[in-house]
Amino acid sequence: MRGTQGPRCGPALNELNVIQDGAILVRDGVLLEVGPSRRVENLAQARGAIEINAAGRVVMPGFVDSHTHLAFPPAGIHAADPAAAVRALHTATCQRLEIRTRAYLEAMARHGTTTVEVKTGCLLDEAAESKLLRMLCALRREPLDLIPTFLFRLPSELSGGSCHATEWVVSDLLPKIRRRGVARFADLAWDFNVALLPCFNRYLSEPRSRHSTRRTAPCGQH
Numbered sequence: 001m002r003g004t005q006g007p008r009c010g011p012a013l014n015e016l017n018v019i020q021d022g023a024i025l026v027r028d029g030v031l032l033e034v035g036p037s038r039r040v041e042n043l044a045q046a047r048g049a050i051e052i053n054a055a056g057r058v059v060m061p062g063f064v065d066s067h068t069h070l071a072f073p074p075a076g077i078h079a080a081d082p083a084a085a086v087r088a089l090h091t092a093t094c095q096r097l098e099i100r101t102r103a104y105l106e107a108m109a110r111h112g113t114t115t116v117e118v119k120t121g122c123l124l125d126e127a128a129e130s131k132l133l134r135m136l137c138a139l140r141r142e143p144l145d146l147i148p149t150f151l152f153r154l155p156s157e158l159s160g161g162s163c164h165a166t167e168w169v170v171s172d173l174l175p176k177i178r179r180r181g182v183a184r185f186a187d188l189a190w191d192f193n194v195a196l197l198p199c200f201n202r203y204l205s206e207p208r209s210r211h212s213t214r215r216t217a218p219c220g221q222h
Contacts, residue, residue, distance in 0.1 A: 001060050024059055025049065062114030070118045071101050072132055082123055082153060089128045097135050102142065109143045116144060119187060121151035124165055126173060133182040149185040150177055152203055154196065166199040170206045 002017040023040035025033040033040050040046060073085030074092060089097070108116060118136055122128035129150070136148040152169060154162050177183050186207040188200055 001058075018058060022059070060112075063112050065108070065113050065116040068116055068118055069121070070104055070116065071097070071136060072119065072121055075100060082121065083155070086122050086125050086128045089122065089132060094131065094135055097132075098138060101135065101139060105139060105146065106143055114144050115147065117147040117149055117185070119149045119151040120183075121153045121189060123153055123155050124169070126176075129173070129177075130182075133177065133180075137182050147185065148183045149187050150174075150183040151187045151189060152200075153189040154199070156191075162196055162199050163202075166203050170203055174206055 002019045002022075003012070003015055008015075019034070019036060021037050022035065023033075023037040024031060025040050025043065025046055027045070032045060033043060069079065072089065073079055073082065074088045074097070077085040077088050079085075105116070120129055120132050120136075122132060133148055133150070136146060140146045140148075154165060158165060174186070186204070188203060190196065190200060
């Protein structure tokens, strides 16, 4: 694709001009040069390179999908009813969950996605969280890069027990997830209830203190 270097914004997003008879020079997964084939082939860095013939095709960046609920709630369960989603997760076998999720991933890969982040969000159900995270880990690189995220969600009916539940997640659940290496990011669901801010600050301080990446998404339901 022809265009200026760096991220595009505004009208530049529509300027998807193809370099006719173009070539890309790649080393160790890093793009070194992009341009007309004749120029790229004559570069000293291109000597001895392995040629991949992509004639008649368009080579373009893959899509990185950085926010999905691909596996939870399960198919057929409305996102507004997380309790029903947890029950459905318990009744489904790991094999069935994996087959269904793999089908989604294969469809995404066919349409150009190369990396996808997938959230959990099983309220405070440790068994459901563990089941979902194990399944996601089994699919981490098939057929694309899958990044599991633990989504901390407090049940709406919990009310006064929110801080106690948060402390359990921080002191018990997060250390287990860290030891098992089954999640890459920590996220949270928030409905803009300011009374929950101390709970969420406590929760986010744990992955930050462990030098992990922390994320929040305070928009919509997150």
